[in-house]
Amino acid sequence: MSSLVVYGAAYSVYVRIVRLALEEKGADYLLEPVDIFADEGLPAGYLERHPFGKIPALAHDGFRLYETVAITQYIDEVLPGPALMPEDPRARARMRQIIAILDSYGYRPFVWDLFVERVRKPQEGAVSDEAVIAQGCVDARTCLKALADLRGEGDLFLGDRPGLADCHAYPMLRYMQLAPEGSALLEEAGWPLRFLEAMDRRPSVAATRSPLEPQD
Ligand SMILES: N[C@@H](CCC(=O)N[C@@H](CS)C(=O)NCC(=O)O)C(=O)O
Structure with missing residues:
Protein backbone atom coordinates (compact mmCIF):
# COMPACT_ATOMS: atom_id res chain seq x y z
CA MET A 1 0.00 0.00 0.00
CA SER A 2 1.35 3.44 -0.92
CA SER A 3 2.09 6.03 1.74
CA LEU A 4 0.86 9.59 1.36
CA VAL A 5 1.76 12.23 3.92
CA VAL A 6 0.61 15.86 3.83
CA TYR A 7 2.65 18.17 6.04
CA GLY A 8 0.68 21.13 7.32
CA ALA A 9 -2.12 22.42 9.51
CA ALA A 10 -5.88 22.04 9.27
CA TYR A 11 -6.40 25.82 9.40
CA SER A 12 -4.34 26.45 6.27
CA VAL A 13 -6.07 27.38 3.02
CA TYR A 14 -3.41 25.71 0.89
CA VAL A 15 -3.28 22.54 3.00
CA ARG A 16 -7.05 22.27 2.68
CA ILE A 17 -6.83 22.58 -1.11
CA VAL A 18 -4.53 19.53 -1.20
CA ARG A 19 -6.68 17.62 1.27
CA LEU A 20 -9.86 18.36 -0.71
CA ALA A 21 -8.18 16.95 -3.82
CA LEU A 22 -7.09 13.83 -1.88
CA GLU A 23 -10.57 13.36 -0.41
CA GLU A 24 -12.20 13.77 -3.83
CA LYS A 25 -9.83 11.08 -5.13
CA GLY A 26 -10.85 8.82 -2.23
CA ALA A 27 -7.20 8.57 -1.11
CA ASP A 28 -5.91 7.51 2.30
CA TYR A 29 -3.35 9.96 3.65
CA LEU A 30 -1.84 11.16 6.88
CA LEU A 31 -1.86 14.82 7.93
CA GLU A 32 1.45 15.35 9.71
CA PRO A 33 1.11 18.52 11.82
CA VAL A 34 3.31 21.46 10.86
CA ASP A 35 2.21 24.71 12.50
CA ILE A 36 3.81 27.71 10.81
CA PHE A 37 2.62 29.97 13.62
CA ALA A 38 3.98 27.84 16.52
CA ASP A 39 6.01 29.80 19.09
CA GLU A 40 8.83 27.28 18.78
CA GLY A 41 8.92 27.80 15.01
CA LEU A 42 8.96 25.17 12.29
CA PRO A 43 9.80 21.56 13.20
CA ALA A 44 13.49 20.71 12.85
CA GLY A 45 14.29 19.67 9.31
CA TYR A 46 11.07 21.04 7.77
CA LEU A 47 13.01 23.41 5.51
CA GLU A 48 14.39 20.32 3.78
CA ARG A 49 10.82 19.52 2.73
CA HIS A 50 9.94 23.13 1.90
CA PRO A 51 12.86 25.57 1.57
CA PHE A 52 10.46 28.54 1.78
CA GLY A 53 9.01 27.30 5.08
CA LYS A 54 5.40 27.21 3.89
CA ILE A 55 2.71 24.55 4.07
CA PRO A 56 1.72 22.17 2.52
CA ALA A 57 4.42 19.72 1.51
CA LEU A 58 3.76 16.17 0.30
CA ALA A 59 5.61 12.89 0.54
CA HIS A 60 4.43 9.98 -1.61
CA ASP A 61 6.43 6.77 -1.21
CA GLY A 62 9.60 8.81 -0.72
CA PHE A 63 8.84 11.32 -3.50
CA ARG A 64 8.85 14.84 -2.04
CA LEU A 65 6.89 17.73 -3.52
CA TYR A 66 5.90 21.25 -2.51
CA GLU A 67 3.75 23.97 -4.12
CA THR A 68 0.03 23.28 -4.04
CA VAL A 69 -0.56 23.41 -7.79
CA ALA A 70 2.20 20.87 -8.43
CA ILE A 71 0.87 18.66 -5.63
CA THR A 72 -2.79 18.64 -6.68
CA GLN A 73 -2.02 17.97 -10.35
CA TYR A 74 0.38 15.17 -9.34
CA ILE A 75 -2.29 13.66 -7.06
CA ASP A 76 -4.80 13.71 -9.89
CA GLU A 77 -2.36 12.11 -12.32
CA VAL A 78 -1.04 9.29 -10.13
CA LEU A 79 -3.94 8.29 -7.90
CA PRO A 80 -6.98 6.24 -8.89
CA GLY A 81 -10.40 7.82 -8.54
CA PRO A 82 -12.39 10.41 -10.46
CA ALA A 83 -10.43 12.76 -12.75
CA LEU A 84 -10.12 16.23 -11.24
CA MET A 85 -8.85 17.91 -14.43
CA PRO A 86 -10.79 18.29 -17.69
CA GLU A 87 -9.51 16.28 -20.69
CA ASP A 88 -10.15 19.01 -23.22
N1 LIG B 1 2.81 28.98 -3.09
C1 LIG B 1 2.51 28.16 -1.94
C2 LIG B 1 1.74 28.99 -0.94
C3 LIG B 1 1.50 28.23 0.34
C4 LIG B 1 1.15 29.19 1.46
O1 LIG B 1 1.16 30.42 1.32
N2 LIG B 1 0.86 28.61 2.62
C5 LIG B 1 0.61 29.41 3.78
C6 LIG B 1 -0.43 28.78 4.67
S1 LIG B 1 -2.03 28.78 3.93
C7 LIG B 1 1.89 29.51 4.56
O2 LIG B 1 2.60 28.52 4.69
N3 LIG B 1 2.22 30.70 5.07
C8 LIG B 1 3.37 30.88 5.89
C9 LIG B 1 4.18 32.07 5.53
O3 LIG B 1 3.77 32.78 4.58
O4 LIG B 1 5.19 32.28 6.17
C10 LIG B 1 1.70 26.95 -2.39
O5 LIG B 1 1.01 27.08 -3.41
O6 LIG B 1 1.76 25.91 -1.76
Whole structure:
Protein backbone atom coordinates (compact mmCIF):
# COMPACT_ATOMS: atom_id res chain seq x y z
CA MET A 1 0.00 0.00 0.00
CA SER A 2 1.35 3.44 -0.92
CA SER A 3 2.09 6.03 1.74
CA LEU A 4 0.86 9.59 1.36
CA VAL A 5 1.76 12.23 3.92
CA VAL A 6 0.61 15.86 3.83
CA TYR A 7 2.65 18.17 6.04
CA GLY A 8 0.68 21.13 7.32
CA ALA A 9 -2.12 22.42 9.51
CA ALA A 10 -5.88 22.04 9.27
CA TYR A 11 -6.40 25.82 9.40
CA SER A 12 -4.34 26.45 6.27
CA VAL A 13 -6.07 27.38 3.02
CA TYR A 14 -3.41 25.71 0.89
CA VAL A 15 -3.28 22.54 3.00
CA ARG A 16 -7.05 22.27 2.68
CA ILE A 17 -6.83 22.58 -1.11
CA VAL A 18 -4.53 19.53 -1.20
CA ARG A 19 -6.68 17.62 1.27
CA LEU A 20 -9.86 18.36 -0.71
CA ALA A 21 -8.18 16.95 -3.82
CA LEU A 22 -7.09 13.83 -1.88
CA GLU A 23 -10.57 13.36 -0.41
CA GLU A 24 -12.20 13.77 -3.83
CA LYS A 25 -9.83 11.08 -5.13
CA GLY A 26 -10.85 8.82 -2.23
CA ALA A 27 -7.20 8.57 -1.11
CA ASP A 28 -5.91 7.51 2.30
CA TYR A 29 -3.35 9.96 3.65
CA LEU A 30 -1.84 11.16 6.88
CA LEU A 31 -1.86 14.82 7.93
CA GLU A 32 1.45 15.35 9.71
CA PRO A 33 1.11 18.52 11.82
CA VAL A 34 3.31 21.46 10.86
CA ASP A 35 2.21 24.71 12.50
CA ILE A 36 3.81 27.71 10.81
CA PHE A 37 2.62 29.97 13.62
CA ALA A 38 3.98 27.84 16.52
CA ASP A 39 6.01 29.80 19.09
CA GLU A 40 8.83 27.28 18.78
CA GLY A 41 8.92 27.80 15.01
CA LEU A 42 8.96 25.17 12.29
CA PRO A 43 9.80 21.56 13.20
CA ALA A 44 13.49 20.71 12.85
CA GLY A 45 14.29 19.67 9.31
CA TYR A 46 11.07 21.04 7.77
CA LEU A 47 13.01 23.41 5.51
CA GLU A 48 14.39 20.32 3.78
CA ARG A 49 10.82 19.52 2.73
CA HIS A 50 9.94 23.13 1.90
CA PRO A 51 12.86 25.57 1.57
CA PHE A 52 10.46 28.54 1.78
CA GLY A 53 9.01 27.30 5.08
CA LYS A 54 5.40 27.21 3.89
CA ILE A 55 2.71 24.55 4.07
CA PRO A 56 1.72 22.17 2.52
CA ALA A 57 4.42 19.72 1.51
CA LEU A 58 3.76 16.17 0.30
CA ALA A 59 5.61 12.89 0.54
CA HIS A 60 4.43 9.98 -1.61
CA ASP A 61 6.43 6.77 -1.21
CA GLY A 62 9.60 8.81 -0.72
CA PHE A 63 8.84 11.32 -3.50
CA ARG A 64 8.85 14.84 -2.04
CA LEU A 65 6.89 17.73 -3.52
CA TYR A 66 5.90 21.25 -2.51
CA GLU A 67 3.75 23.97 -4.12
CA THR A 68 0.03 23.28 -4.04
CA VAL A 69 -0.56 23.41 -7.79
CA ALA A 70 2.20 20.87 -8.43
CA ILE A 71 0.87 18.66 -5.63
CA THR A 72 -2.79 18.64 -6.68
CA GLN A 73 -2.02 17.97 -10.35
CA TYR A 74 0.38 15.17 -9.34
CA ILE A 75 -2.29 13.66 -7.06
CA ASP A 76 -4.80 13.71 -9.89
CA GLU A 77 -2.36 12.11 -12.32
CA VAL A 78 -1.04 9.29 -10.13
CA LEU A 79 -3.94 8.29 -7.90
CA PRO A 80 -6.98 6.24 -8.89
CA GLY A 81 -10.40 7.82 -8.54
CA PRO A 82 -12.39 10.41 -10.46
CA ALA A 83 -10.43 12.76 -12.75
CA LEU A 84 -10.12 16.23 -11.24
CA MET A 85 -8.85 17.91 -14.43
CA PRO A 86 -10.79 18.29 -17.69
CA GLU A 87 -9.51 16.28 -20.69
CA ASP A 88 -10.15 19.01 -23.22
CA PRO A 89 -7.07 21.30 -23.55
CA ARG A 90 -9.11 24.49 -23.56
CA ALA A 91 -11.10 23.47 -20.49
CA ARG A 92 -7.86 22.42 -18.79
CA ALA A 93 -6.30 25.79 -19.65
CA ARG A 94 -9.36 27.49 -18.18
CA MET A 95 -8.94 25.45 -15.00
CA ARG A 96 -5.28 26.51 -14.72
CA GLN A 97 -6.26 30.13 -15.42
CA ILE A 98 -8.88 30.11 -12.65
CA ILE A 99 -6.37 28.61 -10.19
CA ALA A 100 -3.71 31.18 -11.15
CA ILE A 101 -6.21 34.01 -10.68
CA LEU A 102 -7.18 32.68 -7.24
CA ASP A 103 -3.50 32.52 -6.23
CA SER A 104 -2.44 35.84 -7.73
CA TYR A 105 -5.50 38.05 -7.18
CA GLY A 106 -7.89 36.21 -4.83
CA TYR A 107 -5.96 34.77 -1.89
CA ARG A 108 -4.74 38.12 -0.55
CA PRO A 109 -8.06 40.04 -0.52
CA PHE A 110 -10.31 37.06 0.26
CA VAL A 111 -8.23 35.58 3.10
CA TRP A 112 -5.85 38.23 4.44
CA ASP A 113 -7.64 41.52 3.79
CA LEU A 114 -11.15 40.31 4.70
CA PHE A 115 -11.03 37.16 6.85
CA VAL A 116 -7.82 37.74 8.80
CA GLU A 117 -8.32 41.50 9.12
CA ARG A 118 -12.01 41.40 10.13
CA VAL A 119 -12.30 38.03 11.93
CA ARG A 120 -8.93 36.75 13.12
CA LYS A 121 -7.33 39.97 14.29
CA PRO A 122 -10.11 40.88 16.78
CA GLN A 123 -10.18 37.26 18.01
CA GLU A 124 -6.51 37.68 18.84
CA GLY A 125 -7.01 41.04 20.54
CA ALA A 126 -5.76 43.19 17.65
CA VAL A 127 -7.59 46.00 15.88
CA SER A 128 -8.80 45.59 12.29
CA ASP A 129 -7.31 47.99 9.77
CA GLU A 130 -10.37 49.48 8.03
CA ALA A 131 -8.29 50.78 5.11
CA VAL A 132 -7.02 47.25 4.41
CA ILE A 133 -10.60 45.91 4.52
CA ALA A 134 -11.88 48.69 2.22
CA GLN A 135 -9.18 47.99 -0.38
CA GLY A 136 -9.72 44.24 0.11
CA CYS A 137 -13.39 44.70 -0.85
CA VAL A 138 -12.38 46.50 -4.05
CA ASP A 139 -9.84 43.83 -5.00
CA ALA A 140 -12.15 40.96 -4.03
CA ARG A 141 -14.98 42.36 -6.19
CA THR A 142 -12.63 42.62 -9.19
CA CYS A 143 -11.51 39.03 -8.68
CA LEU A 144 -15.06 37.69 -8.28
CA LYS A 145 -16.04 39.43 -11.53
CA ALA A 146 -13.09 37.87 -13.39
CA LEU A 147 -13.96 34.43 -12.02
CA ALA A 148 -17.63 34.90 -12.97
CA ASP A 149 -16.57 35.55 -16.57
CA LEU A 150 -14.52 32.33 -16.73
CA ARG A 151 -16.63 29.78 -14.91
CA GLY A 152 -19.18 27.48 -16.54
CA GLU A 153 -22.94 27.64 -16.16
CA GLY A 154 -23.41 25.19 -13.28
CA ASP A 155 -22.88 25.65 -9.55
CA LEU A 156 -19.29 24.37 -9.69
CA PHE A 157 -16.53 26.07 -11.66
CA LEU A 158 -16.25 23.72 -14.65
CA GLY A 159 -18.67 20.84 -15.08
CA ASP A 160 -20.90 18.80 -12.79
CA ARG A 161 -18.27 17.15 -10.63
CA PRO A 162 -15.78 18.88 -8.34
CA GLY A 163 -12.36 19.40 -9.89
CA LEU A 164 -9.13 21.13 -8.98
CA ALA A 165 -10.55 24.62 -9.62
CA ASP A 166 -13.28 23.91 -7.06
CA CYS A 167 -10.80 22.47 -4.55
CA HIS A 168 -8.68 25.62 -4.95
CA ALA A 169 -11.53 28.10 -4.62
CA TYR A 170 -13.49 26.60 -1.74
CA PRO A 171 -11.14 27.25 1.21
CA MET A 172 -10.53 30.86 0.15
CA LEU A 173 -14.20 31.72 -0.45
CA ARG A 174 -15.26 29.95 2.76
CA TYR A 175 -12.92 32.07 4.88
CA MET A 176 -14.03 35.21 3.03
CA GLN A 177 -17.65 34.33 3.83
CA LEU A 178 -16.89 34.52 7.57
CA ALA A 179 -16.24 38.28 7.32
CA PRO A 180 -19.47 40.33 7.02
CA GLU A 181 -17.98 42.36 4.15
CA GLY A 182 -16.93 39.15 2.41
CA SER A 183 -20.33 37.56 2.89
CA ALA A 184 -22.00 40.67 1.40
CA LEU A 185 -19.72 40.55 -1.66
CA LEU A 186 -20.45 36.85 -2.18
CA GLU A 187 -24.17 37.53 -1.93
CA GLU A 188 -23.92 40.46 -4.34
CA ALA A 189 -22.21 38.20 -6.91
CA GLY A 190 -24.72 35.37 -6.34
CA TRP A 191 -22.85 32.48 -7.96
CA PRO A 192 -20.31 32.07 -5.10
CA LEU A 193 -23.12 31.24 -2.66
CA ARG A 194 -24.41 28.53 -5.01
CA PHE A 195 -20.85 27.27 -5.37
CA LEU A 196 -20.29 27.15 -1.59
CA GLU A 197 -23.62 25.40 -1.03
CA ALA A 198 -22.81 22.78 -3.68
CA MET A 199 -19.39 22.15 -2.14
CA ASP A 200 -20.82 22.07 1.39
CA ARG A 201 -22.72 18.93 0.36
CA ARG A 202 -19.43 17.13 -0.44
CA PRO A 203 -18.05 14.71 2.18
CA SER A 204 -14.60 16.12 1.24
CA VAL A 205 -15.58 19.48 2.71
CA ALA A 206 -16.90 17.94 5.94
CA ALA A 207 -13.72 15.84 6.27
CA THR A 208 -11.45 18.90 6.00
CA ARG A 209 -13.34 21.47 8.05
CA SER A 210 -11.08 24.21 9.38
CA PRO A 211 -10.83 24.69 13.15
CA LEU A 212 -11.21 28.43 12.44
CA GLU A 213 -14.74 27.95 11.09
CA PRO A 214 -17.68 28.16 13.53
CA GLN A 215 -18.10 24.65 14.99
CA ASP A 216 -21.77 23.65 15.05
N1 LIG B 1 2.81 28.98 -3.09
C1 LIG B 1 2.51 28.16 -1.94
C2 LIG B 1 1.74 28.99 -0.94
C3 LIG B 1 1.50 28.23 0.34
C4 LIG B 1 1.15 29.19 1.46
O1 LIG B 1 1.16 30.42 1.32
N2 LIG B 1 0.86 28.61 2.62
C5 LIG B 1 0.61 29.41 3.78
C6 LIG B 1 -0.43 28.78 4.67
S1 LIG B 1 -2.03 28.78 3.93
C7 LIG B 1 1.89 29.51 4.56
O2 LIG B 1 2.60 28.52 4.69
N3 LIG B 1 2.22 30.70 5.07
C8 LIG B 1 3.37 30.88 5.89
C9 LIG B 1 4.18 32.07 5.53
O3 LIG B 1 3.77 32.78 4.58
O4 LIG B 1 5.19 32.28 6.17
C10 LIG B 1 1.70 26.95 -2.39
O5 LIG B 1 1.01 27.08 -3.41
O6 LIG B 1 1.76 25.91 -1.76
